[in-house]
Amino acid sequence: MGKPTGFIEWQRLLHKKRPISERLKDWREVESPDGPLEGDVTRAQAGRCMDCGVPFCTQGCPLGNPIPDFSDLVWKDRWKDAHKRLAATNDFPEFTGRICPAPCEGSCVLGIDGAPVTIEAIEKAIAERAFAEGWITPQPPRIRTGKRVAIVGSGPAGLAAANQLNRAGHSVTVFEAAAKPGGLLRYGIPDFKMEKHVIDRRLEILVAEGVELRCGVNVGVEPTWTQLAAEYDAVAIAIGALKARDLGVPGRDLDGVILAMDYLTEQNQVVGGELASSKYDVRGKRVVILGGGDTGSDCLGTALRQGAAHVTQIELMPAPPAERAGTNPWPAWPMVFRTSSSQEEGGERAFAFRTTRLEGEGGKLTALIGERIDEAGPEVRIPIDTLILALGFIGPDTTKVVEQLRVELDSRGNIAVDATYATNVPRVYCAGDAHRGASLVVWAIAEGRELARAIDTRLRAAPSVLPVRGQDQPFR
Secondary structure: OOOHHHHHHOOOOOOOOOOHHHHOOOOOOOOOOOOOOHHHHHHHHHHHOOOOOOHHHHHHHOOOOHHHHHHHHHHHOOOHHHHHHHOOOOOHHHHHHHHHHOHHHHHHHHHHHOOOOOOHHHHHHHHHHHHOOOOOOOOOOOOOOOOOOHHHHHHHOHHHHHHHHHHHHOOOEEEOOOOOOHHHHHOOOOOOOOOOOOOOOHHHHHHHHOOOEEOOOOOOOOOOOHHHHHHHEEEEOOOOEEEOOOOOOOOOOOOEEEEEHHHHHHHHHHHOOOOOOOOOOOOOEEEEEOOOOHHHHHHHHHHHHHHEEEEEEOOOOOOOOOOOOOOOOOOOOOOOOOOOOHHHOOOOEEEEEEEEEEEEEEEEEEEEEEEEEOOOOEEEEEEOEEEEEEEEEEOOOOHHHHHHHHHOOOOOOEEEOOOOEEEOOOOEEEEOOOHOOOOHHHHHHHHHHHHHHHHHHHHHOOOOOOOOOOOOOOOO
């Protein structure tokens, strides 16, 4: 374990952030460019780990990351060993170390007092040191099986599956409809949360190890899903769940109402050099964002950087309590009031508010009308120029895959799978948001790994050589 008295001696410390006045002027990551917490500080934070006997943190992590193990190694200044231990269960700790909400921290024993070990920050520190020291290098498989796997979708689920299946010796091709790979990691996550060179350096490793990436390919059109299934030994569906929940009120069709993912994608394309400008730019405009989650927060940070005149983020539900309620005990995820880095930067937040209609002039949005749901009162009218809908997602776009492969859906419209992530169609599998609905990056990676084990087992007609959840099993 770390230092036995570490959790008493050291307070919880998070990454340093750049000053708000500085970071609002660019699209660089919010955290200091000096990197994660300095080595000695990170060691102390890792030393706070109690090695509490029953690792609730590991149980709370969808990947089953051995958190006490790599925390102890960091505390002992054995960073390379810490990286090996973390990389055994997590394909992309540089992603989870930046954009995971860290359910592990919610389950940490120290979280009982509201100061869990800074697991996410430690993961990022390990990953960044591994890249800086050159510990992460291409490791192509020694033997190829001759089996070919197609993966449709290059988000975290698809990339994790590709990484694992390639290491097992199968030939993997990843198909992506967008111009560049990464899925929502690239087009949905703003650079101020994760700069895209973080994705690109990992993709370079995957390609050097033998994974083939084909971008700009619209599976379902050319090639069809049927053609893909006929050409490959197995097909993995990892298309995400991008169908947005819409707002069904009068005035929805007014000019000035946009979907969050359209808004974020275009700005990411501008920052990435794919577009010269975004038609959704809100400079000088009065903006309202409907949705209090992470996507809404990302829209807030984007609007502030674009120079919006005023931004309000509205949540339908009442504000959560500052501390755990009696009905929300540890180690369940703490449903408490949080402030994101974007919410620190400006704008207003409103809770318990329902939109009832939109008003406009000449076809253009001019006002949002609504009511408070926690108290009786008159209608509230908010003058606005742009309304961004960040109301969540209702599932994947399954039109083509259902038409062409007759893949079955569950009651929520997601792709139905069994315990091995297999669909009703032979040799066709699915993982990530496409089958579980919009979820976390860590769940996508975890399911991509499990899907890879299932496919590997089938292709070998023998037990998989890939590691089970939370364990390090060497490849044969």
